[in-house]
Amino acid sequence: MLMIMALQAAVAFAHPPQRLSDSGRITFEDYPAKAMKRGETGIVSAVLHIGPDGRVDRCAVTESSKSVSLDSATCTLAQTRSRFEPARDADGKAIAGEYRLAMTWTMEQNQPRARIYAKTRVAALPPGYVQPVSLMVVFGQDGRALECEIMASSGNGQTDAAVCGSVTQSLVIKAPKTASAEPAAGVRYYIMSLIPDQGTEGAAKH
Template identity: 30%
Template sequence: MRTASRLLAGLLALLLAHSALAAAREPTIIERSSVEYPPSARRAGHEGTVTVSVEVLTDGSVGTTTVVTSSGSPILDQAGVDAVRAWRFEPATGEDGKPIAGSVAVPVTFKLTDAKITPNTALSEYTATTEAGRLGMIWMAYHRYQGFNQAFLEKCEALGVSTAAARAVNQKLNAEADAKAGKLEQLLKIALANNGADPDRQLADMRLRLDTDIKLRTAELVGKATGPDGQRRQCEDFLVYLSRIEGSFRFSDYYERLLAL
C-alpha cells in the first residue's frame, strides 16, 4: 500500500513539475502587423472578433493555428488567421529559461467605422450599414449581371451566332427585376445626395469601373475557347444557360432585395 502511495505521489509530483515547466511563461506577441479588413466583409457590414489559438514553436515561428471562437463571418475568421500568422512571437520558456513550444489564444477584432464617409467616397467603399451602401450593392450586382450578359452576347453576335431567342427568354425571366431597376437608381441617387455626393458623377464613375471589369472578364472567358469554332460552341452553351432560370438575375443574392424596394 505504501509502495502504491509513494508511486502515486511521485507521478503527481512529475505532473506538477511538468505543468510548472510548461506554464513558466507563455508565448508573447512582440510585433503585430496591420490587420487587413476584407473589402467584401466591409461592404457587407460584417464585424466581430475572432479568437485564434496559435502554436508558437521554440524559435518563435508560428506552427498550427485554429479558430477557437468565430466572429460569425468565415471571411473575417480567415482574415484573422492570416493576420496572426504574419505576427512575430517570443516563444514560451520553461523554469530553466529555455524556449519551449507553447500555445496562446489571440483575439482579432474587426470593427466597422462609417464616420469617415465623405462626398468623395466611392460607391464601392460604402458599407451595407448605410442606405447608400445597401442600395449600392444591389445596383452594382444588377448592372454587373446585365453588363456581362450584354458584352458576351455582342461577342457571340460578332461570331455570327443568333442571340434573339435567348435574349427574349432572358428578358421575360428578368421582367420583375428590370421593372424595379429605375426605382433602385432613383433611391440610390437620393441616398448619395444625402451624403453630399454628386449622384450622377458617382454612378458614371462606377459604370466605368464595372465596364472595365466586365470587358476583362469577357475577354478572359472567350480566350479559354480554342479558335472560332470553340468560341461559337461556347456561345451556344452560354445562350442555353441564359435561357434558363438559373441564368437569370433571380439566382442572384440581391434579387429579393431588389423586389422589396
C-alpha cells in the first residue's frame, strides 16, 4: 500500500507561519510515476520560505531521499499548493518566515518514516496527563538533535519539557544529506506515550 505522509513544523517566530487548513494536501496520484516504477522511497525534509503574503517564495531540500524525483516533487507540491497565514512580529506585522516539513514517500509498511511512535516508562503518570506528547525535532548535519518543539501537550507542561529535553539529548538519526545551499537538517515527529510501571495504580492505555 502506498503511504504518503507530510509532516510540518513551524520555525520559531513571534507568531510563526501557520499552514491554512487543507492546503498542500497530498494524494495517491502525487507519487511520481518514475519513482514508483523504480521503487524509490525515502524521507524528504525541506524548509519553506514564506513571504508576508503567506505564499511560498522558495523551497529548499535539507534532507534528500536520494531520489531526484521525490525531492523535486516534495518542493513542487509544497510551493504550488500550500498557503499560509504569514509569520508576524511582536507588533502583529506580517513578515517573511520559515516553515519546516518532512514528507515520507513509501510503498511498504516496514520502511523508515518521519513520524515515530515511542513509549517511555515512568513510576506514575503525572497530574493532568491525558495523551501522548507530540514533538517536532530538528536534527543537524551530524544527525544530532538541534531543537525540539512541543506540537501537542500531554496535559502536563513540566512533563512535556522534560520529554523534549530527554529527546534532544539522546536521539540521533542518520546524518541528513542535501545538495541544496541550505544547511542539512532532518525533521522528525515523535509521539511519546508515558507508560506507568506495572502495578502502578491508575495505569492507562495509550
